[in-house]
Amino acid sequence: MIEHYSSRRGLLRATGTAALSAVAIGILGDAPALARAAGKEPGGAANAGDIDILNVALGLEHEAIEAYQIGAESGLLQKPVLDLALLFQGQHKGHRDALAGTIGQLGGKAVQPKSRADYMASLNIAAIKTQADILRLAQAHELGAANAYIGVMPSLGGKELAQVCAKIAADEAAHWSLLTSALGEALPQPAFMFG
Amino acid sequence: MRWALETAAAAWLAVAATAMAMAPSGDPARGAKLYAANCGSCHSLDANRVGPAHRGVYGRKAGTARGYAYSPGMRGARIVWNEATLDRFLQNPQAMVPGTRMGFRLTDPARRADVIAYLRQQSR
Numbered sequence: 001m002i003e004h005y006s007s008r009r010g011l012l013r014a015t016g017t018a019a020l021s022a023v024a025i026g027i028l029g030d031a032p033a034l035a036r037a038a039g040k041e042p043g044g045a046a047n048a049g050d051i052d053i054l055n056v057a058l059g060l061e062h063e064a065i066e067a068y069q070i071g072a073e074s075g076l077l078q079k080p081v082l083d084l085a086l087l088f089q090g091q092h093k094g095h096r097d098a099l100a101g102t103i104g105q106l107g108g109k110a111v112q113p114k115s116r117a118d119y120m121a122s123l124n125i126a127a128i129k130t131q132a133d134i135l136r137l138a139q140a141h142e143l144g145a146a147n148a149y150i151g152v153m154p155s156l157g158g159k160e161l162a163q164v165c166a167k168i169a170a171d172e173a174a175h176w177s178l179l180t181s182a183l184g185e186a187l188p189q190p191a192f193m194f195g
Numbered sequence: 196m197r198w199a200l201e202t203a204a205a206a207w208l209a210v211a212a213t214a215m216a217m218a219p220s221g222d223p224a225r226g227a228k229l230y231a232a233n234c235g236s237c238h239s240l241d242a243n244r245v246g247p248a249h250r251g252v253y254g255r256k257a258g259t260a261r262g263y264a265y266s267p268g269m270r271g272a273r274i275v276w277n278e279a280t281l282d283r284f285l286q287n288p289q290a291m292v293p294g295t296r297m298g299f300r301l302t303d304p305a306r307r308a309d310v311i312a313y314l315r316q317q318s319r
Contacts, residue, residue: 049289052266053298059245060236122242144236148299151233155289155298 050157051108054099057152057165060145061096062113063123065089067141070116070125071134081131081182085138088175095168102164132183139179143194146172150195169194221312229310233301240317246297252276253311253318257292268294281311 068089071077077085100110120126128134149169153162173194180187187193230238237246247263257274258265272292274280280291285307288297301307 048294049298052294052296056237056245056296056298063245122239122244124242140231140235143232144234147233148236151299151301154300154302155287 047106047108047157049155050161051103051106053152053155054103054106054161055108055111057149057168058096058099058103058111060141060148061092061099062111063119064092064141064145065096066113066116066119067123067137068092070119070123071138074128074134076128076131076134078131081135084178084182085134088138088142091171091175095171098164098168102161135179135183139176139183142172142176142179145169146176146194221308221310221315223309223312223316226309226311226313226316229306230313233299233306234310237297237299249314249317251318253281253315255318266294266296268292269296276314278311278315281314282307285310 068085071085072082072089103110114122123137128137146169149165149172153165156162156165177187234246234249237244238249240250241248243260243263247260247265252260253276255276257272257276257280258269269292272295274284274292276284282304284291285301287300288295301310
């Protein structure tokens with residue numbers, strides 16, 4: 001998988017940033033319409049549940065961005081795995097921007113990231129010694145995130161917000177699949193790998 | 196009067212026994228995997244992350260994990276976490292505790308039972 005990915009690195013590097021921005025703008029551009037479609041006034045009490053859920057998701061994105069940054073700075077990641085990690089981190093930044101913008105459009109206040117020290121402790125970074133350890137941490141995070149986005153969809157107030165979560169869940173699932181392949185692990189046999 | 200009370204008590208016990216028999220019994224080993232895959236992005240046993248730490252959650256009053264900043268809704272909830280309350284919460288958290296920030300639903304009863312069995316095991 002790594003070799004396959006490596007052959008596409010140049011293309012991904014060249015197109016990654018622009019594509020992410022377009023995705024984020026597309027989601028953000030829908031946000032006021034989402035609030036109107038749901039019959040809710042921005043900042044109204046009816047939005048509180050959605051804002052809370054999106055803020056939890058934003059917390060996950062903050063954590064993922066910092067985890068990939070810690071991995072990138074660790075010196076343990078070798079190319080092309082390092083490029084893969086940075087690509088995924090960039091996509092999580094796209095999710096962060098989209099979620100924070102949507103929360104703001106709904107009248108909420110976006111949560112801020114925790115400190116590096118907090119993430120080092122809560123993710124047990126001290127136990128990480130190898131590139132494979134980092135990949136497993138990322139793999140676990142991406143699986144959990146994909147499932148989390150799928151799991152909150154029924155709680156959201158509108159199908160449009162659920163669609164936003166579905167888009168992000170698909171990205172997380174793609175990340176998990178590539179990380180699983182990079183670790184040399186087989187994909188599960190049963191259907192419904194997520195959710 | 197006594198006959199009526201005894202009959203009512205017997206009926207209640209029968210209903211309770213039936214409900215217990217129908218409830219899926221959880222497997223903590225399966226629950227550990229499900230916990231990692233479904234809860235692990237926000238929670239861990241020993242660290243407060245996006246959500247509170249879970250070791251000791253079974254039998255604990257809701258909203259009281261040390262060092263975690265709960266929503267007002269969860270802080271005010273008069274709930275002790277056990278099989279029944281966890282099962283209800285995981286089905287639809289915001290319906291049970293209005294104002295909780297958790298929106299994740301675990302819809303499969305068997306999976307909920309496994310996760311609850313794991314949380315109970317880890318809380319001993």
